[in-house]
Amino acid sequence: MIILLLFGSALVSGSEIAYFSLGPNEQKLLQEENSLTSKRIIGLLEKPRRLLATILILNNTINIAIVLLANHLMGSLFSDAFFTRISQQTVDLVGGAGIHFNLDGTAIFFKIFFTVVLVTFILVLFGEITPKIYANIHNIRLARFMASPLNVLSNVLSPASSFFVNFSKGLEKRLARNRQVSLKADIDHAIELTVRQDPSSDEEVDMLKSIVKFSEVSVTQVMRSRLDVVAVDEQISYKELLKIVKDSGFSRLPVYEEDLDHIQGILYVKDLLQHLHEGEDFAWQNLVRNDVLYTPESRKINELLKDFQSRKLHMAIVVDEFGGTLGLATLEDIMEEVIGDIRDEFDDKEELEYIQLDD
Structure with a gap:
């Protein structure tokens, strides 16, 4: 069962690279094919946020299932006595240094530690690195293979993916607004520094500030x-x-x-x-x-x-x-x-100051 889940994790993880690495030329070739599979690929790419949300939901769900099954399998392969012996050896080893551990707690820690290390190694190697290397080389092939499953799962997970897409959009707008405010503040500060260095450039500075606030x-x-x-x-x-x-x-x-x-x-x-x-x-x-x-x-x-x-x-x-x-x-x-003000011959005439020039 873990092998099947690991294979599924590899396919889903590789799909992320396969789909989002398709360039304009490759997408154009798929459109020219006009096949059902190519239409599904293009349809998924038309909603990239939804596609990414679907892939992430699937990948994380599968990985959680792998961790739970691995924990159960670890308990079946290695008895509690095995981890208790390791804990006892550890307690005896550090006990001479005046450090005291709870034996039962240490056994549980080693069980969780070994499970996490083993599962992380397997997931990273076979569920992330290997499939993504393959997908980067054979992106169109993997995109074709996963077109139908992702199309179905995208519809099934539509409520969940829509929630995450809307949440990410809201967060992105908020962060972008804060970044925009920060950027404008930096620009205003730079303009103020210009004023200090060249007090005669007041008009240019006012114009720059107006441009910054134009939108x-x-x-x-x-x-x-x-x-x-x-x-x-x-x-x-x-x-x-x-x-x-x-x-x-x-x-x-x-x-x-x-x-x-x-x-x-x-x-x-x-x-x-x-x-x-x-x-x-x-x-x-x-x-x-x-x-x-x-x-x-x-x-x-x-x-x-x-x-x-x-x-x-x-x-x-x-x-x-x-x-x-x-x-x-x-x-x-x-x-x-x-x-600033643009005045023409029809605007109210200002009183002109006349200065006599030297001969």
């Missing part, structure tokens, strides 16, 4: 609030629209119906350039673009930046959980989070 900033921290949003009602005249465009200085304006909770699209000011000669009854609403990007308030600005890149847009409407408009965020808002 932690939410959209609500950079957006223009609803009260500050400049938008146009789709019912206003063309003359009124041009006045709003002139006064605001923005290149893009949200267009709404009734209120800001009903955004109909975005008006690009450059689309108006070729229609500046039109009269007051010009149907400017036909120029409104309906490709509107909505983003939840909890979204991080690094994710919104990816949305801007993929959608090729520069403006997003920030909404709450009920779909109401909270404000808007632009590509410029995100860039300012890193490099």
Whole structure:
């Protein structure tokens, strides 16, 4: 029975190396075969965490069974008198040094010690090292052989493996979060050291700190609030629209119906350039673009930046959980989070300081 269990332990242990050593080229060959066995192998590899959990559960269960049977077998092969004699010899040997042992306790210790040493040697040699060396050389062969058993056992042990997979994911997220915090603290410390060495690099330091914290900033921290949003009602005249465009200085304006909770699209000011000669009854609403990007308030600005890149847009409407408009965020808002305020000719002019140059 122990031999069968040891053989099973070797197969399961070798399977771990066999499956997880299959490279992209080997997996591609298996996919091209399109056989039932190759499909099972690919199916197992598609859920690597579940496969690993199944292998570990099987391997540990078999090894525990081997230890229990080995302990029973050790008791059958060697009587208690055998371990008692060894204990007596040990007690007599160290007794002269003034050290005293309990004879019965020492006998039990030697029995457990011999069992652990013997089983560990056998398991490591025949249940770990040998099968893993074989699996590393013949990974596809062993993967084929174990495809059906692992497929069945993976389904049977699904509840247990799912528990361990979810537990490991939670632990991994927690450890990764702690590591991320530690890493950012180290980076901040390195930046502070830079400041001490070169006090003139304050702007660069602020930029570096902003980059480090970039993925932690939410959209609500950079957006223009609803009260500050400049938008146009789709019912206003063309003359009124041009006045709003002139006064605001923005290149893009949200267009709404009734209120800001009903955004109909975005008006690009450059689309108006070729229609500046039109009269007051010009149907400017036909120029409104309906490709509107909505983003939840909890979204991080690094994710919104990816949305801007993929959608090729520069403006997003920030909404709450009920779909109401909270404000808007632009590509410029995100860039300012890193490099600071970006001012143009339409921003409030600061008082300039004039200095007379020498002749």
